[in-house]
Every structure is written in C-alpha cells, then in structure tokens.
Amino acid sequence: MSDVGEKSTVEKVDPPDNAGGPLAGQEPVTTGPTSGARTPSGLRLDIRLTILIGVLIALCVVGYVSQPETFLSESNISTMLRLAAAIGVVSVGMTFVIISGGIDLSVGSMVALASVWMTTLATQSYGPFVMVVCALAVGVGAGLINGLLIAYGRLVPFIATLAMYASARGLAERLSGRSTQVVTQQGYLDFFRGDFLGIPVLIWMLALVFAVGWVLLNRTTFGRRTFAVGGNAEAARLAGINVKRHTAMVYAIAGLCCGIAALMVVARTTSGASTNGMFYELDAIAAVVIGGTLLSGGRGTLIGTLIGVLIFTVVNSIFTQNNLETDIQNIAKGVIIVVAVLLQYGTTRTRKT
Amino acid sequence: MSEPGDVLLTMTGIVKTFPGVRALDGVDLEVRAGEVHCLLGQNGAGKSTLIKVLAGAHQPDGGEITWLGQPATLGSPVAALRIGIATMYQELDLVEGLSVAENIFLGHEPSAFGFTRRGHMRAEARKLMRRLGHPEIPPGREVGVLSAAGQQLVSMARALAHDARLIIMDEPTAALAADEVDNLFRVVADLTAEGVAVVYISHRLEEIRRIGHRVTVLKDGRTVASNLDAATTPTSELVNLMSGRMVETVFPTREESADRGTEVLRVEGLTRASEFADVSFTVNAGEIVGIAGLVGAGRSEVLETVFGARKADSGTVTVNGKRLRPGSVTAAVQAGIGLAPEERKxxxxxxxxxxxxxxxxxxxxxxxxxxxxxxxxxxxxxxxxxxxxxxxxxxxxxxxxxxxxxxxxxxxxxxxxxxECKVLLLDEPTRGVDVGARAELYRLIHELAAAGVAVLLVSSEVPEVLGLSDRVLVMREGRLLAEAPASELTEAAVLDMVMEGSEVMA
Structure with a gap:
C-alpha cells in the first residue's frame, strides 16, 4: 500500500497501511548505496499484526473447546466486549501517550476520580448531562495537569503521573468518604446500559473511541506529529513543532479517555467509587505493548492496542467461564505479555538484516 | 526571486561564545543567489557553530546579518525556514517511524481542518523525489527502512519543500557512494541555475573544485579569507590559510623516557566493516603516538576497538606479546589498557x-x-x-x-x-578543557610516557598531535595513510594528507 499514485482517490486505505509504524516492509529492502528502496508490489501483509490476530484466534479456539456451548455465544461475546470497553478506551489514550515517548501511570486513579466526582449527590442533582460533562472535564483537567507538569515543569512522565496516581485516588477517597455512590439518575443508566440497534451502547462507545482515535492518530497533523515528538523530539522541534504544547495535549487526551472510561464503569456498576479503575494503568500499558507500540516512543498502532485489549479480555473470559482461580489467570497474563513481545521482537530483528 | 548574482545574505562580525569558548570571533560571510559557496576550515574552526547560527538554532552574541539587503534576525529554526534558509544537518534529523512524505513535510504538513492531505502530500513528495532523480523511492515508505543515502535524499527533499532560497549542506556526501555524489551534484547544479544559493561544507577539496563557485575559509572562529575562486585557488594556498592556527599553549619539551624501545602494543590488520580497514601500528613503552585525521576518519573507532568496546571483524591486538580476545573490554583492561573516551561525561x-x-x-x-x-x-x-x-x-x-x-x-x-596500566588510550584529551588546563594535561601526558606508559592519542587538532607525539599516524576515511616521526611533519603537510582530493599523496 505504500504506492498510492497521484490519483485523488488515495483516501481509500487498507487498515495496516500507515497505521503500522514498525511493520513496514518485510520484502527485502535494498540498503545499498545506489538507492533508497524499491517499490513493493502487491499486497503487504503485516507480520506483527498477523501474529497478534493469530494469538487472538488461538485463544478463542481454546475458549471454544473448553466451553463449546457458551463461549462464542452472542451473550458471552457481548459480555466480553462490555467488560473490555473501559480498559479499551483507557488504552487508546495510553497509546497516544506512549507513542509520544511518555507513560501515564495515573489512568486508573483518574478513572476513579472522575467516577466519584460525577456521582456525588451534588453532581447528580443536575441531571445526567451534567454528570457526563463532569466526568469528561475531570478527566481532561487531571490529564492536563499531568501534561503541563511534564511539558513545562520538566518533570519526568513517570514521576508526574506517579504523583497523579497517588493524589487522584486520594482525592476520590476524600470526595466519596470511601463509600460507594449509587447512581440515582435512572436516565443515565437507561441510556448507558441500553442497546442501540441491538448492540450495547458501551460497545458502540468503545468502537467510536477507537475509530476517532485511529483517525486522529493516522489522518490528522496532530497524530502524525505525535509520532515525530516521540520518535525524534529534536527533529520535531527543528521542524517548527511546538513540542511542549503537543506533549501537554497528548496527556489531556489520555485524561479525556479516562473520563469516558469513568462513564462506562459507572454505567456498568451503577455506582461511582474510589476503588474503580484499580490496575487499569498496568492493563493498559500491557495491552499497548502487546499491540506492538514501542515503549521508547515514535512507533505504534491503535489496531495493535485493540487486539491487545481483546486478547486480555478473552483470557479473562476463558478463566471465568471455566471457574479457574485468578492467581493462575495472572500468571497466564504475564506469560502472554512476554511471549507476545518476544515474538514481535523476533520479527523486528530480522527485518533490518 | 532574486537574480543570480544578487547578494542574498551577508554576515558581518558574527560572534558566538559558549562558556569558556569563543566559538565564533568575527565571522564574515557573503552569499549570492545562484552560487555554491564553500566553507572550509579545520575541525573546531567554527563551521558547525556558524551553520547553527544560520539555521536559527543558535543566537549570535554579536554581529549583523542581512537578508536581501534588510537586517534580519534568525530567532528560531522556524524563523530561518520562513525567510527561506533550510539546513541539511550532517546528523540526519528525520523521524524513522514516519513515511518519506511525512518527513518531508514535517512541521508544515498540507492540511485541511487538521486532517493531513495525504494524497496531495504524497504527490508533492513524489515530485520532489523525481526532481532529485529518485522516483523509485515511494512517498509512503517508512524512513527507518531506507539506506543512509535514501535518508539523505529525504533530508534534501525537505529543504526543497520549504522553497528555500538558501540551502546549507553540511558534508552531504559523507554518507554517499560515488554515483550518488554525481546525482547530488546534478541536483545542486539545477538548484543554482534556478537562483537558489547553497552553502556547502565538505572536507573533500575535489568536490569544492567541481561544484563550488566561491570559498570562505574559517580559522579559530574567524574568517581568514573570503570569496576566493573555488576552481582556481591553489590547494597550497587553501591549506595554508586553514593551518597555522594560533597555538595557545606551549608544548613542553620532551624528556627521554627510561625504558623506551620495548614494544607494548601491537595492532595488526584491524578491520571493522564501514568504519576502518587494515589498520596496523605499534606503540612502544614510553612512547606517545598520535593519530591525526578528520572527524569520521575512524580514529575513535580504532581506539575503541583496541579497547575491546567494539569487536573487530578481523585483525589482532597484542599487548606485551599476548593476543587479546576481540570485543572484550575485560580482556583489554586485564592486559593493562586504559581508555579515556571522547565523551568524558x-x-x-x-x-x-x-x-x-x-x-x-x-x-x-x-x-x-x-x-x-x-x-x-x-x-x-x-x-x-x-x-x-x-x-x-x-x-x-x-x-x-x-x-x-x-x-x-x-x-x-x-x-x-x-x-598501573601499561597502555593509555586518549581520545580528544583536551576537548572542553580550557587553555590553562591544557598545558597541565600535556605535561601530565609527557610524565606518564616518561614513566614508561605507552600512550596512543587521538586529536582533531593537528598542532596538538604534532606537539605532543613522538610518532604520528595519519588516517583518512578508515585507512592508515602515513606514519612518520612528528619532527618530520608540518601542520600543512598533515592537513594536506587528511583533506580528500589534495594533490600531495602520502
């Protein structure tokens, strides 16, 4: 797909096209002094993505074999996706942050804070619309604080978001008095727990966030510059990109995603609590890394992240469906992270030789 | 567009100081539309600093810049690009994860409502690559998978994409093979025919002769000669202008060492692909051997390979008759080798x-x-x-x-x-060291040699190599070119050897 010609119809694009930072060119690339590289002809398959999809399918097969009647039933798939929704949305924001060369440890705490703030008695008294606005504003605000501290305060992302990790959850506990705040606005629950065209609203939201995120990352100036900021910040600066402002905005996007995730968590559990979003940072980072995004920044894909999220969701479902202990589940997750990354590492290493 | 021959840029009395160093101390430069203006000077003469001032990456502390007759300030890289000055840095400033087209238009992407106009961008990129004679490089290809030459072309296309009227090229041929160089020169000729000016930096005199129009020579941060004719000025004159640097420090006289003569370090046929080839030399106890050459000639790489920090493809390193395991720092250290690397910090x-x-x-x-x-x-x-x-x-x-x-x-x-090391490798030992402390380091190096240590040193400053060493090795483009006692060499002679295309060959 790298050769699109000069026709005006180039907007038609196969998914692996440019979304695939590190995946270009498994065809031999002439690295001799005579030229850059030859145009590949024909369809370009993406090794990394293929491996990931293969792993996902393999896990589905395992699930199906263990529970042939229920695993691939419509209700189980729907349940899996609804459970994946919040972590999936958080992972979208995390993908942006990691591609920009940073890390966000505070996503789980921001989800907790947004979920608590939108469900206080005071907020709920204004109705569902204000609750939604509140969650999104809290997310963006907290994310922006991260971004400003990192971009202009020159804090290392790890430290700035570690501070937010601690204090956002602390504030959530303070606001809620550590109690679970039940949602009394039936309108809110009716909408977010409902279906649209037979598919749960939460799944629509997940799809929408991924679609918007994909367009933002791959089709807008902002998205492409995010790769530049993470891949070579000095080059980005010399090209006239405002690297600081860009960095701040990326963390604000991560915060916004946490606000959306809070909406989903509140809808699913019908309450807001300071214990929401526990370990989301770890799950999101794991999904992003499995998806092939480099922790050092500059390369990554949202499609990979989506599959990473789905892999974990399927693993969870396999374990719950078969009534297996969570301790084994955690061990399995760890093994999957290592295996997935090693497999991809193998493909990148052979790529350059 | 200005007519060829019009004065595009003048710089007068440019001064730039860094803590402890006066990098530019009164540089004058005049560039006309449609010319290839070559900058010549030794390492440390101030060429890189001058480029960065032109590119808006450094702000000068004094002096005047005019652009098309108007006073101009180049306050930032963007400001320089905006008035039409584009820079191709020697170290490529590309983003590997982005495509060719995205790199070319980074920072000024064609867009509509925040969406990049990919079709337009790729078409433009394709045109630029065709203009550069490389239509086979697809605009959608990821830059990280291109060869060095391919990346160089992307960097060049980026300069063209800015509609630059002045393009600064910092050693653009360093990474290119011979046929690629021809292609580059064809592009440069096309550009100048259109009235674009090029400031060209190269250590290869033959290139300057081929495409240059005028030459400005820098020495010690000052312009020592300007507007020389690139084709006819004799090589000896150019070399003389560059050499004769003010020697700020007096080199101590050499005391004879106690046990001079026993061979300690022997390097035979040392080779590392695309870095250096077939390097052989020996260093005796109490002897100081200096390696002269330009940055990129492979000197530091040789030192690091002797030390085991890089693994030789072939060749041997022997210390006191014992062959070292290649690529092992531990082995080198145990045999008594020590390295003071270039990047101290x-x-x-x-x-x-x-x-x-x-x-x-x-x-x-x-x-x-x-x-x-x-x-x-x-x-x-x-x-x-x-x-x-x-x-x-x-x-x-x-x-x-x-x-x-x-x-x-x-x-x-x-x-x-x-x-109690027996062999001391010193890579640019006086870099970042102020003048007073240099004399002390020189004295110290002599004392160490007098105590029987075999010293192998690399310095980009020819007078330093000549003043400190007993014996001098000259390297160019990964090859050992000459070896001679320091007393038999002059600065001009060494410079002549390290400059590509000079008439005197060793």
Whole structure:
C-alpha cells in the first residue's frame, strides 16, 4: 500500500497501511548505496499484526473447546466486549501517550476520580448531562495537569503521573468518604446500559473511541506529529513543532479517555467509587505493548492496542467461564505479555538484516 | 526571486561564545543567489557553530546579518525556514517511524481542518523525489527502512519543500557512494541555475573544485579569507590559510623516557566493516603516538576497538606479546589498557559520585575485602594519585560534577593509573578543557610516557598531535595513510594528507 499514485482517490486505505509504524516492509529492502528502496508490489501483509490476530484466534479456539456451548455465544461475546470497553478506551489514550515517548501511570486513579466526582449527590442533582460533562472535564483537567507538569515543569512522565496516581485516588477517597455512590439518575443508566440497534451502547462507545482515535492518530497533523515528538523530539522541534504544547495535549487526551472510561464503569456498576479503575494503568500499558507500540516512543498502532485489549479480555473470559482461580489467570497474563513481545521482537530483528 | 548574482545574505562580525569558548570571533560571510559557496576550515574552526547560527538554532552574541539587503534576525529554526534558509544537518534529523512524505513535510504538513492531505502530500513528495532523480523511492515508505543515502535524499527533499532560497549542506556526501555524489551534484547544479544559493561544507577539496563557485575559509572562529575562486585557488594556498592556527599553549619539551624501545602494543590488520580497514601500528613503552585525521576518519573507532568496546571483524591486538580476545573490554583492561573516551561525561564518569568512587571504578575487585569495598584504602590511594596528577582540589570525596573539565579528565586518567596500566588510550584529551588546563594535561601526558606508559592519542587538532607525539599516524576515511616521526611533519603537510582530493599523496 505504500504506492498510492497521484490519483485523488488515495483516501481509500487498507487498515495496516500507515497505521503500522514498525511493520513496514518485510520484502527485502535494498540498503545499498545506489538507492533508497524499491517499490513493493502487491499486497503487504503485516507480520506483527498477523501474529497478534493469530494469538487472538488461538485463544478463542481454546475458549471454544473448553466451553463449546457458551463461549462464542452472542451473550458471552457481548459480555466480553462490555467488560473490555473501559480498559479499551483507557488504552487508546495510553497509546497516544506512549507513542509520544511518555507513560501515564495515573489512568486508573483518574478513572476513579472522575467516577466519584460525577456521582456525588451534588453532581447528580443536575441531571445526567451534567454528570457526563463532569466526568469528561475531570478527566481532561487531571490529564492536563499531568501534561503541563511534564511539558513545562520538566518533570519526568513517570514521576508526574506517579504523583497523579497517588493524589487522584486520594482525592476520590476524600470526595466519596470511601463509600460507594449509587447512581440515582435512572436516565443515565437507561441510556448507558441500553442497546442501540441491538448492540450495547458501551460497545458502540468503545468502537467510536477507537475509530476517532485511529483517525486522529493516522489522518490528522496532530497524530502524525505525535509520532515525530516521540520518535525524534529534536527533529520535531527543528521542524517548527511546538513540542511542549503537543506533549501537554497528548496527556489531556489520555485524561479525556479516562473520563469516558469513568462513564462506562459507572454505567456498568451503577455506582461511582474510589476503588474503580484499580490496575487499569498496568492493563493498559500491557495491552499497548502487546499491540506492538514501542515503549521508547515514535512507533505504534491503535489496531495493535485493540487486539491487545481483546486478547486480555478473552483470557479473562476463558478463566471465568471455566471457574479457574485468578492467581493462575495472572500468571497466564504475564506469560502472554512476554511471549507476545518476544515474538514481535523476533520479527523486528530480522527485518533490518 | 532574486537574480543570480544578487547578494542574498551577508554576515558581518558574527560572534558566538559558549562558556569558556569563543566559538565564533568575527565571522564574515557573503552569499549570492545562484552560487555554491564553500566553507572550509579545520575541525573546531567554527563551521558547525556558524551553520547553527544560520539555521536559527543558535543566537549570535554579536554581529549583523542581512537578508536581501534588510537586517534580519534568525530567532528560531522556524524563523530561518520562513525567510527561506533550510539546513541539511550532517546528523540526519528525520523521524524513522514516519513515511518519506511525512518527513518531508514535517512541521508544515498540507492540511485541511487538521486532517493531513495525504494524497496531495504524497504527490508533492513524489515530485520532489523525481526532481532529485529518485522516483523509485515511494512517498509512503517508512524512513527507518531506507539506506543512509535514501535518508539523505529525504533530508534534501525537505529543504526543497520549504522553497528555500538558501540551502546549507553540511558534508552531504559523507554518507554517499560515488554515483550518488554525481546525482547530488546534478541536483545542486539545477538548484543554482534556478537562483537558489547553497552553502556547502565538505572536507573533500575535489568536490569544492567541481561544484563550488566561491570559498570562505574559517580559522579559530574567524574568517581568514573570503570569496576566493573555488576552481582556481591553489590547494597550497587553501591549506595554508586553514593551518597555522594560533597555538595557545606551549608544548613542553620532551624528556627521554627510561625504558623506551620495548614494544607494548601491537595492532595488526584491524578491520571493522564501514568504519576502518587494515589498520596496523605499534606503540612502544614510553612512547606517545598520535593519530591525526578528520572527524569520521575512524580514529575513535580504532581506539575503541583496541579497547575491546567494539569487536573487530578481523585483525589482532597484542599487548606485551599476548593476543587479546576481540570485543572484550575485560580482556583489554586485564592486559593493562586504559581508555579515556571522547565523551568524558557520558562514557567515563559517574558525575554524581565522588572522585574516589570514580578512580577505583575499574579496580573495585582489588579494593574488596570479603565483598565490601575498603573505603579507607580507596581514599588513600585516590588521594595519592590525585596529588601525583596535581588534580585540584585533591579531595577524593568531592563530587566529580563540581570539577572543571581538565580535572575531570585527570580523574579519568587516575582511574587507569591506580590499575598501573601499561597502555593509555586518549581520545580528544583536551576537548572542553580550557587553555590553562591544557598545558597541565600535556605535561601530565609527557610524565606518564616518561614513566614508561605507552600512550596512543587521538586529536582533531593537528598542532596538538604534532606537539605532543613522538610518532604520528595519519588516517583518512578508515585507512592508515602515513606514519612518520612528528619532527618530520608540518601542520600543512598533515592537513594536506587528511583533506580528500589534495594533490600531495602520502
């Protein structure tokens, strides 16, 4: 797909096209002094993505074999996706942050804070619309604080978001008095727990966030510059990109995603609590890394992240469906992270030789 | 567009100082539309700083810049690009994860409502690559998979995409093969025919002869000659203009060493693909051997390979008759080799730790008692070594960060002295060291040699190599070109050898 010609119809694009930072060119690339590289002809398959999809399918097969009647039933798939929704949305924001060369440890705490703030008695008294606005504003605000501290305060992302990790959850506990705040606005629950065209609203939201995120990352100036900021910040600066402002905005996007995730968590559990979003940072980072995004920044894909999220969701479902202990589940997750990354590492290493 | 021949840019009396260094000390430059203006000068003459001033990356401390007759300030890289000055840096400033087209238009992407106009961008990129004679490089290809030459072309296309009227090229042929160079020159000729001016920096005189129109020569941060004719000015004149640098320091006279003559280090046929090939030399006890050459000639790489930090493809390193295991720093250190690397701060020192910790770093096992470091003995030994090197203050507890450049260098040397090393490799030992401290380092290097240490040093400053060494090796493009006693060489002769395409060959 790298050769699109000069026709005006180039907007038609196969998914692996440019979304695939590190995946270009498994065809031999002439690295001799005579030229850059030859145009590949024909369809370009993406090794990394293929491996990931293969792993996902393999896990589905395992699930199906263990529970042939229920695993691939419509209700189980729907349940899996609804459970994946919040972590999936958080992972979208995390993908942006990691591609920009940073890390966000505070996503789980921001989800907790947004979920608590939108469900206080005071907020709920204004109705569902204000609750939604509140969650999104809290997310963006907290994310922006991260971004400003990192971009202009020159804090290392790890430290700035570690501070937010601690204090956002602390504030959530303070606001809620550590109690679970039940949602009394039936309108809110009716909408977010409902279906649209037979598919749960939460799944629509997940799809929408991924679609918007994909367009933002791959089709807008902002998205492409995010790769530049993470891949070579000095080059980005010399090209006239405002690297600081860009960095701040990326963390604000991560915060916004946490606000959306809070909406989903509140809808699913019908309450807001300071214990929401526990370990989301770890799950999101794991999904992003499995998806092939480099922790050092500059390369990554949202499609990979989506599959990473789905892999974990399927693993969870396999374990719950078969009534297996969570301790084994955690061990399995760890093994999957290592295996997935090693497999991809193998493909990148052979790529350059 | 200005007519060819119009004065595009003038720089008058440009001054730029960095802490401790006056990098530019009155540079004058005049560039006309449609010309290839070559900048010549030794390493450290101020070419890189001048480029950065032109590119808006450094702000000058004094002097005037005019652009098309109007006073101009180049306050930022964007400001420079906006008035039409684009820079191709020697170290490529590309984003590997982005496509060719995205790199070309980075920072000024064609867009509509925030969406990149990919079709438009790719079509434009394709046109630019065709103009550069490489239509086969697809605009959608990821830059990270291109060869160095391919990346160079992307960098060039980026300069063209800005509709630059002045393009600065910093050693653009360094990464290119011969046929690629021809292609580059064709592009440069096309550009100048359109009235674009090129400031061209190269160490290869033959290139300057082929495409250059006028030459400006820098020395010690000053313009020593300007507007020479590139085609007809004799090589000897150019070389003479570049050499004869003010020697700020008097080199101490050499005392004869006690046991001069026994061979300590022998390097035979050392080769590393695309870095250097077939390098052979010996260094005797008490002898100082200097390697002269330009940056990129492979000097530092040779040193690091001798030290085992890089693994040789072929060839051997022998110390006192014993062959070293290739690619093993441990083996080299145990055989008695020490290296004071070029990038002192990042490659040698633990800046936040004490001088003593830094000094005993390579000898920790010797200072261990049942697994614990004998701090008392470490401090005592460090202190006596510091006194021997006259490192001030001679306080082994002080943080290395607080020391001056010269004293930091001494701390690195001290590390190898406590190990009683037999071969000391010094890579640019006086870089970042102020003038007064240099004389001390020179004296120290002589003392070490007098004590029987075999010293192999690399310096980009030809007078330093000549003034310090007993014997000089000249390297160019990864090859050992000549070897001669320092007393038989002059600065002009060495410069002549290291410059590509000069008439005198070794």
């Amino acid at each position: 990042s490659q040698a020192l633990l800046l936040d730790q004490s001088v003593a910790s830094n000094v005993i770093l390579a000898s920790l096992p010797e200072y261990a008692r049942i697994g614990f470091t004998d701090r008392g003995r470490a401090l005592r030994d460090s202190r006596s070594t510091l006194e021997r090197l006259d490192l001030r203050p001679a306080d082994p507890r002080r943080e290395v960060r607080t020391l001056s450049g010269g004293n930091q260098q001494k701390a690195v040397v001290a590390r190898w002295l406590v190990r």
